[in-house]
Amino acid sequence: MTLSDGGSLTADRFVFACGPWLGSLFPDVIGERVKPTRQEVFFFGTPPGDRRFTEEALPVWADHGTRFMYGIPGNEWRGFKVADDTRGLVIDPTTESRVPSPEALQTARDYLAYRFPGLKGAPLLESRVCQYEQSPDEHFIIDRHPQAANAWVVGGGSGHGFKHGPAVGELVARLVLSGAASDEQFRLSRFAH
Numbered sequence: 001m002t003l004s005d006g007g008s009l010t011a012d013r014f015v016f017a018c019g020p021w022l023g024s025l026f027p028d029v030i031g032e033r034v035k036p037t038r039q040e041v042f043f044f045g046t047p048p049g050d051r052r053f054t055e056e057a058l059p060v061w062a063d064h065g066t067r068f069m070y071g072i073p074g075n076e077w078r079g080f081k082v083a084d085d086t087r088g089l090v091i092d093p094t095t096e097s098r099v100p101s102p103e104a105l106q107t108a109r110d111y112l113a114y115r116f117p118g119l120k121g122a123p124l125l126e127s128r129v130c131q132y133e134q135s136p137d138e139h140f141i142i143d144r145h146p147q148a149a150n151a152w153v154v155g156g157g158s159g160h161g162f163k164h165g166p167a168v169g170e171l172v173a174r175l176v177l178s179g180a181a182s183d184e185q186f187r188l189s190r191f192a193h
Contacts, residue, residue, distance in 0.1 A: 001151075013176050014151040020093035020133040022141075022155040029145060033191055034156050037088040038096060039130045040104040043079035044112060044122035053080050053119060069111050079125040080116075082108045085159060093131050100127040132159045140164075142172060142186035152176055153188075 001009045018025055020036030046053040058073040062085075072081040084107060105127065113120035135141055135156030145151040154172055155161075161168070175182055184190065 012150060014148075015154060015172060015176060016145075016151065017154040017172070019155065019157075019161070020091075020131050022133060022153060026145070026153060029147075029188065030141070030153060030155070033135060033188075034141070035090045035134045036093040036096075037132045037134050038091045039083065039085070039088045039132050039159065040100045040108075041081065041083040041128050041130055042100070042105060042108040042124060043074075043081050043126040044108075044119060045079050045125050046074045046119065046122065050118065053116065063115065067107075069115075080112075080119060080122070082112055084108070084111075087134060088132070091131065096129070096131070098129045100129055132157070133161065134158050136191060140168060140186050141188060142168070142175070142182045143188045144182075146188065 001011075001014065003009065016022065016025065020034070023030045023032060023034040023036075051057050053074050055073045055075050060070070060072050062068065062070040068085040070083055070085050074080040084104065105124070112122065133155050135158055138158035139156065140154070140158075140161075141156040142154050143152065145153055152172065152175070154168065157164070157168075174180070181187075
């Protein structure tokens with residue numbers, strides 16, 4: 001394999017699991033099939049002593065309305081999580097600002113007041129900007145590079161890559177070491193139709 005600086009790498013097999021950079025590293029194979037998107041997450045404080053909003057009393061939740069809002073109840077270490085999982089704006093993962101927007105914060109606050117009135121006006125404890133690597137069908141890409149049989153491309157986590165990382169890693173290791181083909185649902189060829 002030749003690197004952009006002219007150097008080279010030699011190996012029996014390569015696995016490229018480059019997250020939101022996968023499309024830019026393989027423009028001819030992945031390109032626009034993996035789009036990095038901006039996803040903002042907020043953690044709010046719960047009223048002292050009020051156990052209704054803790055993980056012991058409330059499950060992880062999701063609300064599939066005009067937007068896909070979800071969250072995780074609070075615990076001792078982190079506040080009550082609220083996030084909009086609707087596909088965000090396409091971004092450059094290298095240069096995108098990691099500062100949450102006032103608009104997204106207001107959306108989270110409005111939703112919190114609507115769905116959980118007891119948390120209306122809750123203090124913001126933490127926020128972050130995450131990046132997803134969206135595939136067109138929101139399923140993983142796990143396949144051999146079409147021009148290099150010893151190279152695999154892995155990505156398209158679409159917001160669930162982190163949660164499934166260990167299982168995906170185990171699957172990829174098994175495929176790479178055994179030489180088996182990936183399941184059709186993960187192949188690049190599914191986008192040819």
